[in-house]
Amino acid sequence: MTGPTIEAVNPETDIEALVSLNCREIAEWHHYTKDGTRGAPSTWKELSTWERWRHGGPWLDFNLLSLHLRILEEAGGTVLVARQKGEIIGELEVVYDMGSPERGRAHIVWMVVDPAWQRKGVGTLLVKHARELATNLGCQYVTVSSQDQDSYSFYKSLNFQKMNRLLFFSKELGNETASMRIDDVQMLPLEWKQRPRPPLGFKLVFGNNYTPSYTWAYLRHMGKLYELMDLDKPSPKLWLLRQKETEAVTVAHNFVRLWHSPQDASDFLATALRVTEKLSRRIGVSQLNAYSFPSHQRLLEAVGFTLQGEEAYLSIPL
Numbered sequence: 001m002t003g004p005t006i007e008a009v010n011p012e013t014d015i016e017a018l019v020s021l022n023c024r025e026i027a028e029w030h031h032y033t034k035d036g037t038r039g040a041p042s043t044w045k046e047l048s049t050w051e052r053w054r055h056g057g058p059w060l061d062f063n064l065l066s067l068h069l070r071i072l073e074e075a076g077g078t079v080l081v082a083r084q085k086g087e088i089i090g091e092l093e094v095v096y097d098m099g100s101p102e103r104g105r106a107h108i109v110w111m112v113v114d115p116a117w118q119r120k121g122v123g124t125l126l127v128k129h130a131r132e133l134a135t136n137l138g139c140q141y142v143t144v145s146s147q148d149q150d151s152y153s154f155y156k157s158l159n160f161q162k163m164n165r166l167l168f169f170s171k172e173l174g175n176e177t178a179s180m181r182i183d184d185v186q187m188l189p190l191e192w193k194q195r196p197r198p199p200l201g202f203k204l205v206f207g208n209n210y211t212p213s214y215t216w217a218y219l220r221h222m223g224k225l226y227e228l229m230d231l232d233k234p235s236p237k238l239w240l241l242r243q244k245e246t247e248a249v250t251v252a253h254n255f256v257r258l259w260h261s262p263q264d265a266s267d268f269l270a271t272a273l274r275v276t277e278k279l280s281r282r283i284g285v286s287q288l289n290a291y292s293f294p295s296h297q298r299l300l301e302a303v304g305f306t307l308q309g310e311e312a313y314l315s316i317p318l
């Protein structure tokens with residue numbers, strides 16, 4: 001029997017097969033209550049778009065996946081599929097980080113293999129092709145973050161090494177809106193429409209497990225994602241912060257995403273975090289979250305964030 005072939009996804013014709021593939025990973029479908037807790041058992045068909053998302057992200061609904069693939073395209077990413085006799089049995093999504101200080105990184109956003117095809121080398125084949133693509137694009141290493149033991153064992157089997165701990169923090173914002181005074185920082189609203197890419201030369205801190213261009217593209221389209229899910233949530237608002245020579249671009253949203261200018265911004269980051277909190281409160285955010293590496297743990301804790309959990313951040317040189 002010949003093995004699967006690996007090729008680029010066709011977004012026009014592959015959406016249904018990709019949703020079907022990703023749905024096979026879900027053991028049980030159920031409703032969600034409004035506060036996000038588990039509700040009555042259900043079928044995939046009966047679920048709302050938001051409930052499908054809650055089971056595992058944009059891969060479980062046609063409209064969400066279609067937008068997700070457009071976002072990946074806008075971010076310059078690649079989606080590979082493994083086909084066996086025409087049927088899609090595996091998928092891998094990768095984005096690249098070429099125009100930033102972390103130049104030369106390819107990051108695997110997501111991959112999945114049909115449960116009936118797992119442990120048969122399909123995942124290994126997908127990663128091999130992704131590595132070849134990344135090498136041809138001039139990348140120097142591939143990264144991925146792993147949330148569970150099985151995927152950790154898989155990446156370890158391919159010689160990925162754990163490089164760091166990816167930490168997840170959160171802070172309850174309560175409603176002490178008025179108390180926060182911030183001096184000396186100019187805050188200028190920016191428009192997503194006029195800014196298809198993150199500012200050149202700026203470095204992404206917080207949320208920097210994903211590449212800057214992918215993070216940016218996702219935030220730009222978040223409002224559309226909320227619309228598809230019929231969610232009355234504030235879409236991310238973009239702001240330029242300026243303090244003397246130093247600039248940062250931040251987002252009022254429930255996750256901290258902060259880009260700072262090439263100047264040394266270490267003293268500025270705590271202030272920029274506090275401003276981000278203030279701007280997020282203003283649009284009604286009640287819990288602020290942040291992904292970060294341990295190098296920024298102290299800073300986040302100093303402004304009131306609490307560590308909630310961690311993932312392994314792995315890397316392999318090319």
Ligand SMILES: CC(C)(COP(=O)(O)OP(=O)(O)OC[C@H]1O[C@@H](n2cnc3c(N)ncnc32)[C@H](O)[C@@H]1OP(=O)(O)O)[C@@H](O)C(=O)NCCC(=O)NCCS
Pocket residue numbers: 025108109110111112113114117118119120121122123124125144145149150151153154155157158
């Ligand atoms: C992780 C995943 C993509 C691996 O795909 P796969 O096609 O089964 O992987 P391979 O057959 O190429 O496995 C290669 C090696 O990885 C290791 N490995 C793979 N799955 C493993 C598991 N569940 N537990 C322990 N080791 C595992 C083994 O060493 C395996 O070699 P072996 O089968 O000879 O022992 C697949 O299990 C999957 O889709 N999981 C659910 C989604 C997921 O976790 N995605 C990753 C998040 S980015």
